[in-house]
Amino acid sequence: GGGGGAPAADAGQPVSGGSLIWGVETEPITFNPHQYAQAKARLLVGNTFEGLLTHDAEGGYTPRLATGYEVSADGKSYTFHLRGGVVFSDGTGFDAAAVKANADQLRAPGYAPAVAAVQLRNLSGVETPDPATVVYRLTRPDVLLLDFLASPQGAIVSPKSLREAPDLKAGGPALAGTGPFVLDRYSAGQEVHFTRNPRYWGERPAYLEQVTYRFLKESSVRVGALTSGQVQVIEGVPATDQALITADPRLRFTRALNSGSAYAYYLNVSHAPFDDVRVRKAFRDAVDVDTVLNAVYRGTATRAWSVLSPSGPFYDKSIEGGYGNDPVGANRLLDEAGWSTRDAEGFRTRDGKRLTVRLVQSAPFVRDRRDVLAQTVQAAVKRSAGIDLQVSLVDQGTATKALEDGAYEVFDNSRADTDAGAALNLLLHSQGAINRTGHRDRSLDRLLDQGQATGDAARRSAAYRQVQRKVVADDALVLPLYAPADQLAASRSVGGLGFEPTAGVPDRAYGVWVAR
Amino acid sequence: MMRLPGPGVAASAAFLAVAVLAAARPSWLAADPLAADPLHVLEAPGAAHWFGTDQLGRDVFDRVVHGARHSLAIGLAATLIAVTAGVTLGVLAGLAHRYADEALTRGFDALSAFPLLLLALLFITIAGPGTAGLVGAIGIATLPHYARVVRAQTFVVRRAGYVTGAVAYGGTRLRLVARHVLPNVLGPVPVLAMIGLGEAVLAAAGLSFLGMGPQPPSPEWGAMLADGRNYLRIAWWASILPGVVVTLTVVSLTVVGRHLQHRFEGRDPR
Amino acid sequence: MSTLIRVEDLHVAFAAGRDRVEAVRGVGFTVAAGECVAIVGESGSGKSVTARTLVGLAGPGAEVRAATFEVNGRDARRYADRDWRRLRGGFAGLVLQDALVSLDPLRTVGAEIGEALLAHRRADTPERLLAEVHVPEPGRRARQYPHQLSGGLRQRALIASAIAARPPLLIADEPTTALDVTVQAQILALLAERRAAGEALLLISHDLAVVSRLADRVLVMKDGVIVESGPARELLAAARHPYTRKLVAAASLDRRAGPPVRDEVVLSAAGLRKDYGRHTAVGDVSFDVRRGEVLGVVGESGSGKSTVAHLILGLTTPTAGRVTLEGEPWSGVPERRRRPRRRRLQLISQDPLSSFDPRWTVRRIVGEALPRGDSPLPLLERVGLGAAVLDRYPRQLSGGQRQRVAIARALAPRPALIVCDEPVSALDVSVQAQILDLLADIRTTDGTALLFISHDLGVVHHLADRLLVMRDGRVVEQGPVDEVYARPRHEYTRELLAAVPTLEVSP
Amino acid sequence: MLRPVLRRVATGLVVLWAAATAAYLALLAAPGDTVDSIVGDGADTPQIRAQIIDEWGLDRPALVQYLDYLARAARGDLGRSYLLHRPVSAIVGEQVGPTLRLAVLAAALGIALALVLAVTTRRPWARRVSSAAELVLVSTPPFLIGIVLLSVFSFRLGLFPVSGDRGFAALVLPAVTLALPVAGVLTQVLRDGLDRALDEPFAVTARARGLREGAVLVRHALRHALLPAVTLVGWLFGILLGGAVIVEQVFGRPGLGQVTLAAVTAKDLPVVLAVVVLSALVYVVLNTAADLAYLIVDPRLRGSR
């Protein structure tokens, strides 16, 4: 298990036994790893389920349920050697047939359409030459298969529970995995409880005997629960409370940047006014991102300069400081673009039409006070450039409708994919499933395809650097705002807490202990 | 028998007057509610900012004053819908024959079977969050209350001596309804509506709290409360003060409404 | 004979905010053991307040002052709450004015009586007490709720609960109002029986005739002051105060014959019947009313008098039978065709207040019935009202004034027949006489026929030419008033006549 | 006695049907179709959409889907959640408990408080203080009460757990939050009723029998004051269920409120409909119970002499 954080002095040396209560922000929609869709649920899935691979700290892969793998020369077949002596918590054994059963299940109609259509798009079949070997055959080279196998969706579920679980898609106690803990109790809306898996295949079983995750949606409640000692660990500490926690001698605070893409505004180029690159640049440069972040996050946020999170291996540092916060330039660009008149409220107009751009946020998916952030940006672009940014916070149906109808000019998003390439593919590729910019650019597609076709880190990096420069600096397709981060706050008696190295989200509880 | 209102009623009326002024001409009382000042975020109440500043450095007092328009307008619009529809349906049910009355009454029942919140949620999924959905939801949800009161009142008036007797003077049915029934049924409605307005404002604040109200950055009271509660620990004023204003408004509406109701009933021995 | 109550210069005032009401102003009297004292007077004269003050229940916000206030031989001004409690029920039983609502509707009659027993630790049973006040089947009745009892039975139960702790004094505030005459007589008989058994009785009434039979002494109250008092017979025979004389006159209404009646039939009812579900409110009623005639309709509560009125007015449709107005069919005619003839028939009801739209002024109320543009003033003057009332609302008028407005409105369209449903029942006796005189005038001068409904035989006798006696929806007797009074043929009519309280003036 | 009950059940069914249908139509009229809400903010391709449509039978005409829904609902099958992939009955069943516990305790607390306040604050000054307090409670947004209680009693003093549904202690603050406005309204109604009943002739008569004021209050007036309070059951239900959503949000409690909020925003039709039907059912049952209670308390309505 990839326990990241160094053991804290306060908690002393690891001890086995005891139990921990942990306040988490998000209640998972499902406990079935194949259906995983919420980054915030990752720490729960990892307790029970494991994939063939996992990420290492350098952005590469290390074996988990596999002992190793080979890639064929044409990049179209991947052979995995499986670990022996691993059993699922329901007592059935882990072998090649189980791996194949999972792959088949994932591609069964109606089971996991998003996985089948995106991550396994290029998979033609899985073969099991012997019980300890699995071969994945692809229709074309796709290194992202490895990322998939290290992701929660790629986790291996006991074939027995795939066949027998009553609410397979919802997961829960009926679903067995190979992880260090067993999910044995789930009270919806309240908490989920895990007990140690005594037959875990690793060098040792987990330290903790039991761990409970309580769903505390309100940040103030979460922090209150920690400070009043009702939970020992919380994740998702709002900016406003971070000072309070760091000042408390009984508590410890850590944070890590997430992998994947930064939180950014993607501009819709398919119609006016953002079909004009000058207006896009003006919008981008009208915002003093640092000041805005400071106001909203009180100095706790990490500014993003690129579409990718600075924590990842493909991040292009050279982009930093190269653009932005230039109200004078922004106003000049807008004048040039014909938005030179102003109306009574001080907004720019052209031909009597106000320079209005719309941002539609879907309420259920707003986190990190992104609604507040939007309001601050709104105020900033109004003040410095006379742009009318209209923000609406709506339900999912309305948001989807607005996106389908193209009734938006700004689309906000961040993705926590472990392989940043996956995020870029989805967001920027012409065929990307969540490409909302309406941008269709052959050269950009080519760069993205290059990045996905090879496993060579240097070549991928080069391709993705070009992508970042193009969409942020040159085309002003994206206004990056901040790098999403996860925070952990815990009582000092808790040791071994950390983040997953690549994903940057809180790690599973395998390496965690509580001092006596 | 004219009695001067007590100090409570006078204070409430004065507060309402200020609230109405704030709704009508907020610029007389306060500055721009949207002026964000990132350098003065979450500052405590003081001479510069009477109610302190919020998470974006906006003046909470200015926002509360400007919010009066949104909150009162929502309450007023919702109450207007409820009263108009409720009175119409109530009078119809009160005058109708047994089956029509029964059908209408069941309709009111079905509406009451939705708690306000559920109704609001449904409405807002249709209309989208924002003022329209909020107004519609509260209007529809409070409609049965008026409808029932008016229906009962219509029953009473319809059977009152002056209505049955009026037939003896040779009036038509329509004339009877227009001259005797409607005016007597509608009498208590304005006062009811005034008390109902308080409830509507409260309901709007509740729904805004759940994020179903007017969109940011408009300074609606419930939304201010909801935004502010994240900062309760470090800046109580951002949520508590708007909350206090909501409470004061609703209390004032109720106090003045009840005072009028008592005077109204005092004059009318029925 | 010991003195139970002695008060001198008793003042009771209610200070509700700024409107101070001096309900009782310097009243003084005594009640001796075994004696029957009656207080009479018009509505609002302070009778009830005086009675309630005697047991310390003057009401919230009441200020009580007195030079002497002895109850049970002790100074009541220094009574604590506990002393009053022991007194109530134990020393004096109080039968409240609103007899029909003075028993808790949510509790059984037995529980109410039992409560009085419990409060004074008496070993008695509700059943026995009910039997004592002549309630038939006391065992069953004790388990029933007030609404399951008739008015007379309820009044008996109330008396039973008042005498449960055997108080030497019974205070009865208007014990017979709102009851039918026959029942009235029974209750009075019961009170007489209590008195004969040695209990003192403080009887309150607005009706001299009621108390004249029972009382040893009568106190006449007006505006919170006792204007006259003395032994009953003396007082009635030689009243000194003008107000007392008015009361005496009202209680012994003499017959006032009208002009000869013409033979022209204004309205005729034939075989009228009205069913409500299985219940027959009116069955087979036939009569004629001639021009200028007053037809009196009497009968106890629920006998169908008002239903007949409604059938005549065309406000309800008869189940069977026919009404003919001035020779043309009236019932069974579509409302549209009836509308122009509606002015020929008018109504004066018992409760004029509810017959006026509360938002209308007198000007508008009367004006509505007049041709457009006509001033209502002459009509109002005709009924004895002036321009002063024109812009008042109904609630700003006294009961007598209201009834006058109602009469003015009824006269406005020059009707052939006015249906008067208990027009004077809610009025004070002194006012009653004036209204009756007014009606008699109208009939004489205008030749308008009246269908005069009342449960009060005295009143009907005063005004009517012919009489219709109803019982259970049927006409049991019909004929010229003098004849029916002199020689009642039906058993029920005889009972009614016997029950009418009359002044026993002669010594 | 049987006929009115049957009548009520029949009208209750009509109300149920009307509520379910109204909710169905409302969600149908909402923007964005069902597929959108199932896709959420995840990946979205025609292929994915086709699978979803096939899985839920969304290609059938709306009327067929509606009738199918009604038919299954009548058999007690509420379907499966689009979002949570579990049977709706299981989801709702799990969450009814916490909400019910909250609502019942809050109602009990509110009623008890109202009774005590209405009966004990008869003296003018106590009455004035209590009336003012009631008015403020009734007029304060419940979430404000909740937030303040939470901050003081849980965060500051640590007397009660912050959240969740673990045992009685966790229930106290939410129940109090919900009970305070309820108590406010009920006290006003009860006090009005007591005032009116104590002015009635039967109360004066009871005093004239030598009863203590307390006995008059409890034995006579209270029952009369309770009658109008019984008609408030429908209102009480609304405030408890509606309030529960907010209270559950503030206190991070599990319950129907959370489920509803999530289901409506995600257009999870089966869950929304189940909640609507359930709340209509509770409403109908409560009102029927109130009517019957009325019959029991008030002998005048029992008819027959």
Ligand SMILES: Nc1ncnc2c1ncn2[C@@H]1O[C@H](COP(=O)(O)OP(=O)(O)OP(=O)(O)O)[C@@H](O)[C@H]1O
């Ligand atoms: N609780 C009270 N508060 C204020 N005024 C009162 C109260 N009770 C009685 N009064 C007033 O005192 C006066 C006398 O009332 P009381 O009830 O004694 O009249 P009454 O002679 O019994 O009349 P009636 O024949 O109508 O019963 C009336 O003007 C009445 O309005």
Ligand SMILES: Nc1ncnc2c1ncn2[C@@H]1O[C@H](COP(=O)(O)OP(=O)(O)OP(=O)(O)O)[C@@H](O)[C@H]1O
């Ligand atoms: N609308 C109605 N529905 C059912 N029953 C009715 C209706 N109106 C009157 N009744 C019944 O018809 C009977 C006669 O009533 P009516 O009002 O004519 O009596 P009344 O002689 O005028 O009595 P009172 O002296 O009390 O006014 C009563 O038993 C009454 O309950």
Ligand SMILES: [Mg+2]
């Ligand atoms: Mg009296």
Ligand SMILES: [Mg+2]
């Ligand atoms: Mg009658």
Ligand code: NI
């Ligand atoms: Ni404004």
